[in-house]
Amino acid sequence: MRNYCFPLLFIAVLQACTTSQNLPKTADRYFEGAKPCFKDSENRIGALCNDSTYSKAVGSGACSYHGGVKLWLCK
Numbered sequence: 001m002r003n004y005c006f007p008l009l010f011i012a013v014l015q016a017c018t019t020s021q022n023l024p025k026t027a028d029r030y031f032e033g034a035k036p037c038f039k040d041s042e043n044r045i046g047a048l049c050n051d052s053t054y055s056k057a058v059g060s061g062a063c064s065y066h067g068g069v070k071l072w073l074c075k
Contacts, residue, residue, distance in 0.1 A: 037074035
């Protein structure tokens with residue numbers, strides 16, 4: 001018997017994480033309209049860090065003093 005719980009849970013988490021409504025507010029207009037993106041390094045504009053700060057870095061080292069990258073952001 002196969003276990004189908006993991007794929008369903010993954011889809012629910014992915015849907016919850018892909019809405020821009022869940023992003024913390026920022027006064028920096030650079031991040032207006034930003035949406036979470038996955039594995040799209042060419043279109044990245046920055047990152048949301050694990051401590052809820054934003055970073056304009058798009059590669060390794062982004063959020064390095066803020067607990068790491070929570071999710072990448074794209075326009």
